[in-house]
Amino acid sequence: MANQDQDILLEVKGLKTYFFLDEGTVKAVDGVDFEIRRQQTLCIVGESGCGKSVTARSILQIVDPPGRIVEGEILYHRRNGNTTEVLNLAAMDPRGQEIRAVRGKEISMIFQEPMTSLSPVHTIGNQIMEAILLHMPVSKNEARDTAIDMLRRVGIPKPESRINDYPFQLSGGMRQRAMIAMALVCRPSLLIADEPTTALDVTTQAQILDLMLELQEEMGMAIMLITHDLGVVAEMADDVVVMYLGHAVERGDVDSIFHDPKHPYTRALLRSIPKVGLKARERLDSIRGMVPDPYHRPAGCPFHTRCDEAIPGVCDRIVPPRIPLGDGREVRCLLYTEEYAGER
Amino acid sequence: MTEARPLTPGIAVEEPAQETEINLYIASQWQLMWWRFRRHKLALIGGTVTLIIYLIALFVEFLAPTDPNAYSVRYTYAPPQRLHFIDRTDKGIRIHPYVYGYKVKVDKVALRRTFVIDKTKKYPVRFFVKGTPYKLWGLIEMKTHLIGPVDPEAPMYLLGADRMGRDMLSRMIYGTRVSMSIGLVGVALSLILGILLGGISGYYGGSIDTLIQRIIEFLRSIPTIPLWLGLGAALPPNWPPLRVYFGITVILSLIGWTGLARVVRGRFLSLREEDFVLAARLDGSSELRIILRHMVPSFLSHIIASITLSIPSMILSETALSFLGLGLRPPVVSWGVLLQEAQNVRSVATAPWLLIPGIAVVVAVLALNFLGDGLRDAADPYA
Amino acid sequence: MLQYIARRLLLMIPTIIAISIVTFIIIQLPPGDYLTSLVASMAETGEEVDQSALETLKARYGLGQPIYVQYFKWAWGIISRGDFGQSFEWNKPVTDLIWERLALTFVLSLSTLLFTWIVAFPIGIYSAVKQYSLGDYVFTFLGFIGLATPNFLLALVLMYISFKYFNQSVGGLFSPQFVEAPWSWAKVADLMKHLWIPMVILGTSGTAGLIRIMRANLLDELHKPYVVTARAKGLPERRLLLKYPVRVALNPFVSTVGWTLPGLVSGSAIVSVVLSLPTTGPLLLRALMSQDMYLAGSFILMLSVLTVIGTLISDILLAWLDPRIRYQ
C-alpha cells in the first residue's frame, strides 16, 4: 500500500463548497471524495449543475464569491526529490502566496471557452510568457523562446509569428491549443481541464484529446478532466468520478464504471445515451423527470426522486454514506449497505 | 447544457409546488419587474419623490399660497419666515400656525435696508384658507389654498421674497409645473422621433439604417450647449410664452431623440435575431403582429427606463438655458427662470434663498435618476 | 492602423462641411441681421449712418443676397484666408477675438479632463472591486449628487460661500493686475492659481459620470473567464486586476473621452458666464444675444470642429488600445 501512497498526487476529502446567495444557500459541492494518481487521468462526469466545475475550481481556490469551501481537505502531495510533502490547499488563503505558487506551476487549468478564457487585448505570447515569468527564473527572451517551443509542441503552425497574434485571430481549435500551451508551459504535475472540448466540433475535439494524451505521455502530468460526455470519459479516463447534485455518487476505474456500474444513476445514464454503431431506432431508456434545481434539493439521496430502485421512506430520508466496494471503488447508495442490500 | 434553472416544477415532482412558487410561475413581466424593482431601496425612494413632485406640478394653484407674480415693493428681498405653531400669549398657550411680521432696519453704514423679524406682529396662518382666486387647470374656479395667511394682505414668505417682493415658495411651486412638464413634453417628442426613426432603422436595416445612423452620428458630433444656445437665441423675443415653451422643447428633443433612437434600434436589432421572433414568423404571424405582440413587450420596459433617465437631462438643459436667458423668459415661471435671479453674486449674497430652486432641481434630477436606475435594473426580469 | 486613421480623417471632411452648413443656418435663424439692428439703434440715438461703409459691409458678406451665396462667401473666406469674418459689435476681425479665448478654453477643458481622470479612475476601480462596501455606497451617492447638480449651480454656491465666509470674489482666470498684462511666466503662474476652482466645478459631473462608467465596465469584466484563467496562473490579485480587467474596461472608458472633451468645452460655456472667465462661453453668449453672427458662428464652428477632432482622437486611441478594432 505504501507504493500506492507514493502514487497519489492529490486527495480530496469531504469537500463541501457552498454558494451563499440572497435566495438561499446552494450546496454546489456537498461532500466529494476522490484521489488523483500521478500520471493518470481522472474524469469527473456529470450533468450540468452537478458541481463538477466547482469541484475543479475549489482545488485551486478560484471559486468566485459568494462561493467558498466550507469543509474538507484538498491534500496535494508535492514531491521534492525523494521526499513528499503534503499540503492542504483548502486551508490556504485564496489570495495568499502559498496557493499562488501552486497555481499555474504545479497545478494548472484550462477551460471550456478558449475565446473568453483568454484576454482579448493581450497577445497569446504575452499571456503564455506571463505564466513562465511568474514561476521560473528566466529572462524575457528565454521565456519567449520557451513559449514558442511550447506553441510548436501543441501543434500551432508558424509559432514564431503566431505568438504575436491575439486570441480573436485564431480559430477555436487553435485557441484551445494556445490555452493548453499556457497551462503546460511550467510543466505542472496536474492539469485540470474543465470541459476543454465542449465548445469544439467533433473532429477538432479528436485533435485536442489526442494532443492531451500525447502531452501526458511526454510530460507525465496527471489530468483531471471534467466533462458531461461519456464518450470522452471512455476515451480518456483511467479513473472516473460520477457526480450528481453535488455528490460523488460513484467512483472507480473506467472499465468497471462502464461495464459494471453500481449506482442507479450511473446505470441509468449509461442506458440513456445513444451509441454510434448501435442499431438505429432502438428505443432508449430515459431517466424520468428533471434534475432538481439547486435551491430545492431533495432530502436524503439527491437522486431518489428519479431513481427506479429508490426505497420509499428510506432513500428520501437518509443521506447515503460512502460505501467502499474494494479495488478503490466506492458508491454512495443505500442499496449497497448491509441493511438494505436485500432491496436490490 | 443549460439544464440548471432556479425554477423547476416538473412532471416528475408530484408534490404540489409551494404557493409562492406558483405565483412566480404565473407572474407576468410587469409583476416580475415590480418584485425586482421593490428590492431597490433607492429606486423606491426616487419613485416616491418623483410621484410627489409630479403631484405638486398637478396641483400648483392649490398648493401655492399666493399668485407667483403678485409683487410687493415693501417686501423686496424679505428673508424666509419660520412657521410657528405654539403661540404663547398672556392668555396661555394656543396651538395654531402663525408667522411673525417684518420690521425694516436701515443699516446707516452700509446704507442698506435689512429686515428683522418683528415679534410684536403675529399673522395667523390657516390650512385650506380662502385666498387669491384662481382657476384650477384653467377650468375650476377656486379660492382655497393649502396654506396661507388668514388676512390675504398679511406678509407670508416662508421661503423669502425676490427682488420684486414676490413669494419664492409660490414661484417655486409654479416653477415645478413648467420645469417638470418640459422634461415630459421634450421626452415625448424625442420618443416619437426616436421610436419612429430608430424602429425604421432597426427593422428595415440596410441603406435606410445607414442613412439614419449617419444622421444620428452627425447630430451627436455637434456640441450640445452651443447648439442649444444658438437655437435658443434664434427664438424671436416677441413670441408668446407658450410658443417659446414649445420652441425650447423642440430644441431639446432635437438632440434627445438620437439617444432614444439608438436604444430602440439596438433593441430591434437584437430582438430581430431572437429565435422566438423567427418562431412567430413561422407561425404565420403578420409583420405588424410580430412587432406589436412579440417584440414591443420585450423592449417596452427598456424604453420606459431610458425615458425616465432622459427626463433629468431635459430638466437640466432647460434650467441652464433659462438661466442664461435663452430659454424660457419671465413672466413664465420655471426653476431656470427663478435661478436667473441669482445670476450675480451680489444678489445671492444678499438673498441666498434665491438659490433654493436649485435644490428643487437637484432633488428632482436625483429622484428621477434613482428611479430610472431601478427601472433599468428591473427592465429585464428574465436576465 | 495608418489606413484606419486616414479613412477617419477623410470621413471628417463631409462632417465638418455639414456642421458648417448647420452653423450657418443657426446664425441666420434670428429674424433680421446685425446691420438692420445696428441701423435701427443708430437711428434711434440719432447718429448718422455711414451709408457707404454699410454698403461695403453688405457687399463683403453678400447680405441681402440669397442665403447660399452668403454661405459660400463665408465658407470661402475661412478656407482661403482663414477669415472668419468681422465681429460687428467689436468692430474687429473675428480671428482677433477668438484665438486667445479658444486657447484658454482648451487649457481649462484639458486640465479639467486630467482632473476628472485622476479622480475618477481610482475611485471607479475601488468602487467596482469593493462593490457594495461602505466606500462604494458613499462614492455612488456622491456621484449621483454630482450628476444631478448643474455646474452653474455649483459655481453659484461656491461663489456664495467664498463671498460670504472668505469675503473674496471667485471668478476670472487672472488676478486683476494680470488681466490686461502680456503673457509672462508670472501670468501663467497666476493662471494656474485661478484655474483650479473652475476645474473642480466643471469636473464634478464629469468625474461622477466617469466613476459610474468605470465601475460598470469593470464590474462587467471582473467575473469574465479570462480573469479566472489569469488567477489560475498564480498571478497576484493586484497585478491581475490592473493587467486584465482594468485594461479591458479601459476600452469603453476611452471611447467616452471623445465626448468628454467637447462636453467640457460646451459645459464650460455656462460656468464661464457665472464665473466670468475669459473663455469662449461669455463671448459666445453675448454674440448670440446681439446677433453678432460671424462671431457666434465662428465659435459654434470651432467648438464643433473640436468635438469632431475629440471623437477622432478617442477613436484612434480606442483602435490603438483594442486590437479587435485595429486588425479589422
Place this chain on the structure above:
Amino acid sequence: MADDLITRDEEVLLEVRDLKMHFPIRRGLLRRVIGYVKAVDGVNLFIRKGETLGLVGESGCGKTTTGRCILRAYDPTGGQILYRQKDGQIVDLSQLDGKALKPYRREIRMIFQDPYSSLNPRMTLLDIVGEPLRVNKIASGKELEDRVAALLRRVGLRPEYMRRYPHAFSGGERQRIGIARALALDPRLVVADEAVSALDVSVRAQILNLLQDLQQEFDLTYLFIAHDLSVVEYISDRVAVMYVGKLVELADTEELYINPKHPYTEALLSAVPKPDPRLRTRKHRIVLQGEVADPAHPPSGCYFHPRCPYARERCAKEEPQLRDIGGGHYVACHYAEELSLRGVIGEGIVAQ
C-alpha cells in the same frame, strides 16, 4: 440526382435541388458587397414521407441554413425546393413569398435548438402554443384553450400549466413546449434544428423518445439537423453529411455508418468518442489535419481536398458531383468506388 425525382417517386415529400444561400459580406462606409459567404452552395437532397432524414456536419457547414431555407425563413439565392402537397400537386417553395407561403407555413414546422431564446419569456404557454392556431384563425377562446391543453398533454406537460410563463420550466420541459407549438397546426414536415443538443444527457433521451412517438402517431416526416452523430444515427432512417455548404454523402443510416464512401464521413465517424473504454479508438482514429475551410473563400475543386488523406491531383482541380453509386447511396467523391473506408458497426467496433 436524377431529374425530378419527386415527380417520379410518389413517396418523396420534398426535394431540394441545387439549393444555394449566399450571404453578402459588406464592408466600409457605403457597406459595399465585397464577397459572399456561401453558407449553402448547391445542396441536393430529398425526403420521403414518414421518414427521418438526418443532416449532420460541423459548425458552419450550412446545415442550419439549409433547414431555414426549406422553412423559407430565408430567401434562397438559388435552386428549387419542391414540395408535394396533400393533393399530390408539386410546388416550388423557393419561388413563393408572403401570402402564398402561408399554407405551407402550417405544413412545414420547426423545432428550435435553444429552449430558452425560442420561447418568448413574456408570453404564457397558452399564448405561445396557441399563437399558430390564433393567427391562422383555426381556433379561439375556449376551443383554443382546449386544443392547447390537448397539445400540452400530448407532449407530457400538465395542461394546468398553460397560464404559466416559460421561466417556470426547465430546459427539457421548454423543449416540450417548443414541440407542442410545432405540432399545433398538424404539420407534415418538421425541421428539428439541433433539437436536443442543448439538453442534458438524462433529459435528451426523453425528448428523443417523444419525437419518435409523435412521428408514429401523427405520421410526421422529420428533417433532423444535428452535429451529434450518435443522436442522428439513433433517430434517422437516412443520413446526409454536409461539409462547407455542400452535401458530401447521403445514404441509409446503417449503410452510411457501416460503409461510408466519403473520406470526410469516415473521419467524422472515427472522431466520435465511443462510450466504451474497451474500444479506445485512439490508435486507429483518423485525425484530420488543418481546419474547416472558410465558406467565404472555399478551396478549389473538392472543398475537402486540403484535409483529405486520400486526395489526388484531380481533387484540387475538379469539383466532384453528388452521384448515386447504387442502392440510393449518394457520394460526392471522385474515388468513392476505389477507396475502402472504415465505418462503425456494433458497439462501435471499427470495421475494415
